[in-house]
Amino acid sequence: MTVTEDARHREVVCPFCGLGCDDLTLSPAGGGFAVDAGGCPISAARFALVVPPAAGARVAGAEVAPGQAIARAAALLAASRLPLVGGLAADRAGLSAALALAERTGAVVDHSGAAALHRNLPAARETGWMVTTLSEVRNRCDLFLALGPDPATAFPRLAERALPVAPTLFSAVPLARPRLRIGPGAGAEGGIECPPGRLLEAVTLLRAVLGGRLPPSAARAGWDLAPFETLTERLRAATYPVLAWNAGAMDFPGADLVILGASEIVRDLNEKGRAAALPLGGAENLVGAAQIALWQAGYPLRHAYGPGGIEHDPRRFETARLLSSGEADALVWIAALRGEVTLPETAVPTILLAPPGLSLPREPDVFLPVGTPGIDHAGLVFRSDGVVSLPLRRLRETALPSVAQTLAAVIAALPGASS
Amino acid sequence: MSAVTALRGGRIFDPAQGRAGDGADLFFADGRIISAPHGSPAARDIDVSGKVVMAGGIDMHSHIAGGKVNIARSLMIADQRENPDARAGGLRSGGLRSGGGRAGPTTFTTGYRYAELGYTAVFEPAMVPANARHAHAELADTPMIDKGCYVMLGNDDCFLRLLARGAAASELADYVAWMMRATQAIAVKVVNPGGISAFKFNGRSLHFDDPSPFYEITPRRIVTALATALRDLGVVHPLHIHANDLGLPGNVETTLATIAAADGLPIHLTHLQFHSYGTEGDRRFSSAAARIAEAVNRSRHVSVDIGQVMFGQTVTASGDTMSQYRNRRFASPKKWVCMDIECDGGCGLVPFRYRDQNFVNALQWAIGLELFLLIEDPWRVFLTTDHPNGAPFTTYPHLIRLLMDKGFRDSMLATIHPEAAAASTLGSIRREYSLDEIAIITRAGPARILGLADRGHLGAGAAADITVLADDPDREAMFSRPALVFKDGTQVVRDGRVIASVQGGTHVTEPAYDRAIESRIDSFFAENLTVRAGNFRISDDQVAESGPRFAHPCAGSALA
Ligand SMILES: [Zn+2]
Numbered sequence: 001m002t003v004t005e006d007a008r009h010r011e012v013v014c015p016f017c018g019l020g021c022d023d024l025t026l027s028p029a030g031g032g033f034a035v036d037a038g039g040c041p042i043s044a045a046r047f048a049l050v051v052p053p054a055a056g057a058r059v060a061g062a063e064v065a066p067g068q069a070i071a072r073a074a075a076l077l078a079a080s081r082l083p084l085v086g087g088l089a090a091d092r093a094g095l096s097a098a099l100a101l102a103e104r105t106g107a108v109v110d111h112s113g114a115a116a117l118h119r120n121l122p123a124a125r126e127t128g129w130m131v132t133t134l135s136e137v138r139n140r141c142d143l144f145l146a147l148g149p150d151p152a153t154a155f156p157r158l159a160e161r162a163l164p165v166a167p168t169l170f171s172a173v174p175l176a177r178p179r180l181r182i183g184p185g186a187g188a189e190g191g192i193e194c195p196p197g198r199l200l201e202a203v204t205l206l207r208a209v210l211g212g213r214l215p216p217s218a219a220r221a222g223w224d225l226a227p228f229e230t231l232t233e234r235l236r237a238a239t240y241p242v243l244a245w246n247a248g249a250m251d252f253p254g255a256d257l258v259i260l261g262a263s264e265i266v267r268d269l270n271e272k273g274r275a276a277a278l279p280l281g282g283a284e285n286l287v288g289a290a291q292i293a294l295w296q297a298g299y300p301l302r303h304a305y306g307p308g309g310i311e312h313d314p315r316r317f318e319t320a321r322l323l324s325s326g327e328a329d330a331l332v333w334i335a336a337l338r339g340e341v342t343l344p345e346t347a348v349p350t351i352l353l354a355p356p357g358l359s360l361p362r363e364p365d366v367f368l369p370v371g372t373p374g375i376d377h378a379g380l381v382f383r384s385d386g387v388v389s390l391p392l393r394r395l396r397e398t399a400l401p402s403v404a405q406t407l408a409a410v411i412a413a414l415p416g417a418s419s
Numbered sequence: 420m421s422a423v424t425a426l427r428g429g430r431i432f433d434p435a436q437g438r439a440g441d442g443a444d445l446f447f448a449d450g451r452i453i454s455a456p457h458g459s460p461a462a463r464d465i466d467v468s469g470k471v472v473m474a475g476g477i478d479m480h481s482h483i484a485g486g487k488v489n490i491a492r493s494l495m496i497a498d499q500r501e502n503p504d505a506r507a508g509g510l511r512s513g514g515l516r517s518g519g520g521r522a523g524p525t526t527f528t529t530g531y532r533y534a535e536l537g538y539t540a541v542f543e544p545a546m547v548p549a550n551a552r553h554a555h556a557e558l559a560d561t562p563m564i565d566k567g568c569y570v571m572l573g574n575d576d577c578f579l580r581l582l583a584r585g586a587a588a589s590e591l592a593d594y595v596a597w598m599m600r601a602t603q604a605i606a607v608k609v610v611n612p613g614g615i616s617a618f619k620f621n622g623r624s625l626h627f628d629d630p631s632p633f634y635e636i637t638p639r640r641i642v643t644a645l646a647t648a649l650r651d652l653g654v655v656h657p658l659h660i661h662a663n664d665l666g667l668p669g670n671v672e673t674t675l676a677t678i679a680a681a682d683g684l685p686i687h688l689t690h691l692q693f694h695s696y697g698t699e700g701d702r703r704f705s706s707a708a709a710r711i712a713e714a715v716n717r718s719r720h721v722s723v724d725i726g727q728v729m730f731g732q733t734v735t736a737s738g739d740t741m742s743q744y745r746n747r748r749f750a751s752p753k754k755w756v757c758m759d760i761e762c763d764g765g766c767g768l769v770p771f772r773y774r775d776q777n778f779v780n781a782l783q784w785a786i787g788l789e790l791f792l793l794i795e796d797p798w799r800v801f802l803t804t805d806h807p808n809g810a811p812f813t814t815y816p817h818l819i820r821l822l823m824d825k826g827f828r829d830s831m832l833a834t835i836h837p838e839a840a841a842a843s844t845l846g847s848i849r850r851e852y853s854l855d856e857i858a859i860i861t862r863a864g865p866a867r868i869l870g871l872a873d874r875g876h877l878g879a880g881a882a883a884d885i886t887v888l889a890d891d892p893d894r895e896a897m898f899s900r901p902a903l904v905f906k907d908g909t910q911v912v913r914d915g916r917v918i919a920s921v922q923g924g925t926h927v928t929e930p931a932y933d934r935a936i937e938s939r940i941d942s943f944f945a946e947n948l949t950v951r952a953g954n955f956r957i958s959d960d961q962v963a964e965s966g967p968r969f970a971h972p973c974a975g976s977a978l979a
Contacts, residue, residue: 126754134761136761274618294492296526308503309519380556380961387553390552391552
């Protein structure tokens with residue numbers, strides 16, 4: 001075995017896109033890592049990130065001792081009436097510390113991807129849904145129907161990991177599993193072409209055809225019914241059709257109703273056969289943030305810690321609204337799992353926790369450098385399906401603290417802290 | 420030895436030591452009960468004269484953590500809004516955190532509320548292997564109590580494949596042991612044996628001797644194979660069985676068949692109330708509690724918990740997708756979730772409101788109480804509501820009063836659906852539980868069935884997990900508000916309110932296995948699943964991050 005072979009890391013978990021691939025092989029390359037196996041464009045870019053020589057904390061753009069930056073962050077928060085702890089791209093321990101800081105300072109909590117998560121809520125929380133996980137898809141799915149933009153953009157290894165043409169637990173011969181889509185550009189792949197703005201019509205039509213309730217021609221609004229009828233037959237003939245979507249790529253009005261319609265189609269199919277929904281998402285550990293917020297605070301993000309307890313309001317506690325209305329008067333932005341930092345535009349005092357070396361849209365009042373979970377320190381992140389959570393390892397020696405360590409120091413520096 | 424605390428003059432109920440209310444002083448130091456110290460006086464004397472002193476409560480079946488509990492919290496948004504748990508002062512005072520919820524309480528609220536009822540250990544009974552890391556992460560955020568998890572096996576494709584190809588008993592045992600260690604479990608549960616898998620193949624029912632779809636294995640074979648594996652491994656807690664046909668009229672036959680199939684192998688039947696239904700009467704739904712109780716009384720290898728129903732709003736949370744899908748039509752409010760999980764298991768969530776004027780719900784309530792009162796040996800029956808399935812755990816004091824106070828019980832019976840009351844024998848049952856028996860079904864018994872040698876009793880060397888209760892003839896009031904609770908020697912509750920936050924430990928069992936199984940499991944994961952076995956397996960360190968990890972020896976079941 002060569003020295004290079006020894007230095008390789010195997011079965012590494014990639015915490016970035018939410019698909020939770022845990023079969024990566026990495027080798028050290030120029031301070032970062034090259035993905036030798038199990039890679040995709042996202043993991044290749046993020047694992048390559050190096051720690052630059054100037055990686056210190058900053059106050060107003062000037063490098064300072066870490067303690068000074070922590071003290072400044074604590075002072076800004078102590079002076080704040082309503083801080084916002086946002087971004088939340090962090091591992092479990094970092095998220096837990098963020099919630100503790102929020103409770104300690106009476107803050108609002110939001111994740112940069114929460115809008116996507118909340119598009120699922122009418123289905124997930126108001127009616128309920130029938131969902132599945134990646135290993136079930138891999139072994140059972142014999143018809144994959146995606147709604148909206150191609151999920152392969154956000155989840156490059158989805159087909160390879162969940163839909164390989166290979167034998168499964170229940171089929172000795174490679175399982176045929178057609179992949180269909182209704183959405184923009186789907187026509188070229190043999191699916192049903194549909195711009196985002198008409199997805200709700202398409203899903204409603206599909207559900208009507210499936211239910212044998214053919215809408216009057218006026219209501220068909222120019223749709224050709226034939227492809228819907230063919231699709232209906234295929235959905236009925238499949239033993240475990242899976243309807244998937246990526247709410248994060250569905251930023252258009254009515255997307256939540258498209259998702260609800262898809263979920264209802266799955267429930268309809270289950271009256272006689274089996275079918276399941278696969279809501280894809282979870283980049284930057286969004287699913288982990290929602291899970292931890294649920295178990296610690298009882299709500300799936302966008303909640304506030306007030307004197308009377310915890311309040312939840314997806315509209316009121318949305319980052320952009322809180323900042324533009326002037327309600328939030330301090331911002332803690334956590335971006336430990338980001339490849340680029342999309343720091344919100346605001347004039348309020350801003351404390352940023354991010355890996356050093358990323359280009360920033362603006363200089364925050366306080367910059368607190370943190371390591372990347374799964375590279376610079378160990379941790380835990382959740383996968384897209386919300387069931388599987390994965391262990392992250394430390395792959396290199398750096399002096400960068402974690403989000404959890406950094407926020408614990410900020411909490412300890414707040415006035416009235418016991419220690 | 421550090422400072423000794425003395426509880427002076429209490430009436431000690433410690434069934435494991437044969438003490439039923441005798442007045443005595445109790446001493447502890449360094450988090451452990453000690454014998455009376457010689458010479459030097461105690462550093463701290465607490466007068467508890469006339470008060471009842473018991474070990475900390477142990478809930479051996481309560482769904483408090485993991486993915487399905489989080490889905491329940493998400494569905495039950497009104498439960499959160501209507502039951503806020505603002506801990507004034509937050510981190511400024513004693514490290515308490517805010518939370519909320521009753522049917523789906525948050526982790527902090529779960530820990531605080533259990534402590535406020537005098538409980539010091541709670542076991543999550545339905546951990547799906549794929550979700551084990553999540554379950555332990557939630558439990559790490561659950562303060563005040565010790566915890567442990569039962570891993571769900573018997574619907575996982577790896578096990579079913581082994582069984583289908585006729586694997587030797589030793590290989591099955593190796594697999595079970597590997598799974599217990601990989602998921603950091605203390606026990607094994609089987610839920611609707613074969614039925615969760617069958618539902619994935621569109622099977623809508625699976626009775627005890629039905630061959631399952633695809634594998635063609637009967638629930639009978641799954642139950643006996645798992646019970647045998649656990650006996651062979653020496654795991655203390657017997658196979659924890661959520662039997663087939665949950666909730667179906669006539670399922671008494673399935674339950675009796677399950678007891679018979681064990682044929683002397685130790686088994687535990689969970690939420691027995693949901694499995695004790697006959698088909699008599701105009702409504703084709705009747706109590707079979709008497710037949711079930713008689714079978715349990717005669718079968719020394721069987722222990723049970725009840726899963727008592729209480730009236731009001733809750734949410735049912737189960738690994739049994741087949742039953743939960745069937746129950747979706749009863750959802751109240753009208754929403755429900757079913758999930759197929761990782762070739763491992765599943766989960767189903769159905770909000771539910773038990774109504775005292777509904778014949779079926781009222782009879783369910785009566786059936787649970789009949790079982791409690793007709794099963795004779797308190798060491799083999801444990802107090803549960805199958806939180807939150809029958810009711811939230813916060814109803815335990817009310818349940819204790821129903822068991823201890825026939826007058827109160829009869830007055831409640833008079834308020835339920837009259838035909839249900841008439842169809843039940845409850846009114847004719849005279850038995851009242853004694854404080855000693857309550858201490859058995861909430862403390863000593865659960866500790867014994869789980870193999871927790873230093874919990875559930877007050878003998879020298881035991882953990883100083885102690886509940887002190889004012890002896891109020893209103894037993895509901897008494898158990899609602901313990902005067903004092905100690906966790907590992909630290910006073911955590913005064914007059915029914917948490918005054919200090921502590922972190923409990925995690926109980927696990929470490930059965931031995933032949934390491935030859937590892938490479939086979941590694942390949943199974945790599946070839947068929949989407950997680951590698953190395954990343955599936957939970958390290959001892961993760962579990963030990965938040966509190967001590969207690970590994971228990973494989974000493975065999977107390978029922979053997
Ligand atoms: Zn249960």
